[in-house]
Amino acid sequence: MTQNVARVADPRIAEVFAIARDTLHRRWLTLALVALAVLVAGTAFVMTLPPKYAATTRVRIDPSRNPLATRSADGRAELTTEAIETEVSAIRALPVALEVVQKLGLDNDPEFAGTLKNAGAAARTNTTARQTAIANGVLGHLDVAREKLTYLIDVKFTSSSGQKSAAIADAFASTYIERRLTGKASTAERQSEWFSRRLAELAVETREADQRVAEFRGANGITESSAANSGSGTVLDQQVAPLASSLSLAESEAAGARSALNAAQGQMQRGGIGSVAAVLSSEVVTQLRAQRALVVQNMAEVQARYGDRHPETLRVREQLAGIDAQIQAEARRVVSSLQANAAAAGARAESLKSSLSNIETQRARDARNSVLAESLEREAAAKRAQYDRMSQLSLDSMQAARVSLAPAEIVDNAEPPAGPTSPNRPLLLVLTLIVALAAGTVTIAVQEALSGGLTSVEDIEREYGLPVVAAVPKVGKTENPADLMLDEPTSFYAEALRIGRAAVMGVRAGSAPQVVALTSALPAEGKSTTALAFARTLAIAGSKTILVECDVRRAVMQNMTRSPRPKVGIVEVLHGDASVDEAIMTGDVPNLDVLLQPTRFFSSENLFGEHAMDALMRDLRGRYEHIVLDLPPLLGLADGRFLAILADATIVVVKWNDTSRGAVSSAINFLRTDGSRPVGIMLSMVDPASASAGALNYYSNKYSDYYQNYRS
Structure with missing residues (x-):
């Protein structure tokens, strides 16, 4: 499978190279001119x-003396990448550059005086602005960078x-x-104050x-121990547990009493007061009932003995x-x-609940007061800690003000370079050459993309369904291409027309078409020249x-042939003003007659659509x-x-690489x-060195021994 893919891809690659070679051959002059212009300018x-000339001074930063340093796990001073970049920016600061300008008198140096042109009028009159x-401008020539991951700048x-x-x-x-040293001491003094x-x-x-x-604490009766313990273990806390237990028991008894009362009231509603369980269980009631x-x-007995009205009864x-x-x-x-009992039990429970609520309220107030006391204590402790820290910083600042050690030192002083460091002219010239070739290549690529013409036989036949019968090469601008049939009969041009004749007429004369018309899509495609050469x-x-000139609006054929100038032409014949024999003239080669138009003819009539042309x-x-025709x-x-x-x-007839698709x-x-019979396309003015004509590239260098080469 890989081999098959390679076989398919190889021809495509070859086609790409062939197209590139053809484009380069056609437009090499444009490529050369553009590349030469860019190369010369570059x-x-x-x-x-x-x-x-570039000179470098190396500076080492001491982390132990830098206020931006941090401490590692083993106690060593370290600088982060951000801290080192801060030092790099400090070297490039404008105040440093101003001091350098003043020290070295660079404000009068011609090399930097050019920066005053864009600085405004103030820079020319004011010393500070200047x-x-x-x-x-000096900072534009300065480059400050850290060496890898070191403390060297x-x-x-x-x-x-x-x-x-x-x-x-x-x-x-x-x-x-x-x-940095002066600033450090000054900063330390200001810090100390x-x-x-x-x-x-x-x-x-x-x-x-x-x-x-x-x-x-005094106003709220809070001792240090109670504030520290947030009120735990106090007398109020000791009272809470018994009160809570008594409240629970009282609420239970009150609930029982209310339940008994509710039951008694229900029994009284159903059966009277005598049906109440508590009444029935009373000893006094029991004795009275007995x-x-x-x-x-x-x-x-008395009623039975004495009757209802007896005093005893x-x-x-x-x-x-x-x-x-x-x-x-x-x-x-x-x-x-x-x-x-129910009322007493309820009242006792409410009393206990009120007492417990009062204790809880007092405990909450005490807790809040304790928290506030703790907050005030923490604030006071923070103030004391801040005072201690500030005291230590003040001591350190006073010590730093007395120490004159710089946070950085020069490791290597700059040495004047032996030769210029820029520009690298050989490299720039090579890059200029590459850019020049690229500019030329882009130019011809754009020209090729914008041309929109036809160059490939395969594309033409695939797109239009017609064969390319011949590819007629381009000849010199000062020569009439059709005359090459007479002057150079063995040239590439003549052979191309013979190949076209073989393609259209066939190798057997019996099947050849009698009337062959040559036309084009647009003017100036070499159609008339090709028609004369084909005839x-x-x-x-x-x-x-016979060659019949039907392009009467141009009437250029008389200037291409070597025949005498005609007096009448096809227009006169079709109008009936002259006979066919009067208009036909002998051509400039044996067996060739011509019917030409002597003058340009313009008319709105349907000259060729009437029966006269038939x-x-x-x-x-x-x-x-x-x-x-x-x-x-x-x-x-x-x-x-x-x-x-x-x-x-x-x-x-299609002009090669010119006529649009x-x-x-x-x-x-x-x-x-219209019902016409187009049999093929004939490419005109083809670049003789192009390989885009594919199999019709009979004029390539491989055939140089077969033809008498015409040199334009």
């Missing part, structure tokens, strides 16, 4: 670049003088160190914080009523007792041939073996379409729609 620019503008300065570049690089390094003022303020704030803590039972028994009844009254009174007392080719091959063609068919272009003119349907075969497509569609 070379001139490179050669005029002034030499530059030095600032010069300093900005390279201070490189580029100038037109090696001595100057070294001096300025050293000046930047030394000025940076001096400013600020620390002293701040310490006095903190002392007052610390005393005030301690006083607020003491006053708050007495009542005896009285009821006695009353029954009345007495017993009164006794029974008295016992019932006692039972009712006792029942009411029992129910009242239940009500009293000469047929005549030279021994066929009696009659003329019938007459000529009877006289000649082959008739070659030179038709007008098909796009923009109607004459060619009327004439093409009279031909047995129509050849479309759309124009060719429209012309061929016209012929097919």
Whole structure:
């Protein structure tokens, strides 16, 4: 499978190289001119670049002396990447550059005076503004960078003088160190003064914080231990547990009493007060009921003995009523007792709940006061810690003010370079050459993309469905291509027309078309020249041939042939003003006659669409073996379409790498729609060295021994 893919890909790669070679051959002059122009301009620019000298001073940063340093796990001072980049920016700071300018007097140096042109009028009249503008210009020549992951910083300065570049690089390094040292001492002194003022303020704030803590504790009765423990273990806490237990018991008893009372009230509603369980279980009620039972028994005997109205019976009844009254009174007392018990239990529970709530409120207030006390204590402690820290910083600052050690040092002073470091002219010249070739290549590529012409036989045949019958090479501008048939009969051009004749007429004369029309999509495609050469080719091959010029609006054929100038032409014949014999003239090769148009003819009439042209063609068919018609272009003119349907075969002449695809497509569609018989495409003015013609590349160098080469 891999081998098959390679076989398919190889021809495509070859086609790409062939297209590139053809494009280069056609447009080599454009490539050469563009590349030469860019090369000359680039070379001139490179050669005029002034030499530059770069000198480098190396500075080492000491982390132990840098205020931006941090401490590692083992206690060593370290600088982060951000801290080192801060030092790099400090070296490139404008104040450092201003000091260097003032030290070395660079504001009068011609090399940097050019920066004043864009600095405004103030830089020319004000010394400070002038030095600032010069300093900005000097910074444009400065390059400061860290060496990999070390604490070394390279201070490189580029100038037109090696001595100057070294001096300025050293000046930047030394000025940076001096400013850092001076700034460090000045900063330490200012810090010391600020620390002293701040310490006095903190002392007052610390005393005030301690006083607020003491006053708050005294006002709220908070001791240090209770504040520290947040109120745990106090008398209030000891009272909470018993009260909570008593409240739980009281609430349980109150609930039981309310339940008994509710039950009694329900029983009274259903069966009266005598049905209440508490009443029934009362000993007094039980005794009274026993007495009542005896009285009821006695009353029954008395009634039976004495009757209802006897005094004894009345007495017993009164006794029974008295016992019932006692039972009712006792029942009411029992129910009242239940009500009293329920009310007492509820009141006791509410009392305990109120007491517990008061204790909880007091505990919450004490807790808040304790928290506030702790907050005040922490604030006071923070003030004391801040005072201690500030005191230590003040001590360190005073020590730093007395120490004069620089946070950086120069490791290597800059040395004047032996030769210029830039520009690298050999490299720039090579790059200029590459850019020049690239510019030329891009130019011809754009020209090729914008041309839109046809160059490949395979593309033409695949797109239009017509074979390419011949590829006629381009000849010199001062020569008439059709005359090569006479002057150079063995040239590439003549052989191309013979190949076209073989393709259209075939190798057997019996099947050849008699009337062959040559047309094109647009003017100036070499159609008339090709028609004349094609007619000469047929005549030279021994066929009696006539060339009929139908492109009467141009009438250029008389200037191409070597025949005498005609007096009448096809227009006069079609109008009936002259006979065919009067218009036909002998051509410039044996077996060739021509019917030309002496003058240009313009008319809105349908000259070729009437029966006169049909009659003329019938007459000529009877006289000649082959008739070659030179038709007008098909796009923009109607004459060619009327004439093409009279031909047995129509050849479309296409200018190689010039005629647009759309124009060719429209012309061929016209012929097919009208019922004409297009048999092929003939490429005109093909580059002789191009390989785009594929199999028709008979004029390539491989065939140089077969032809007498025509040299334009």
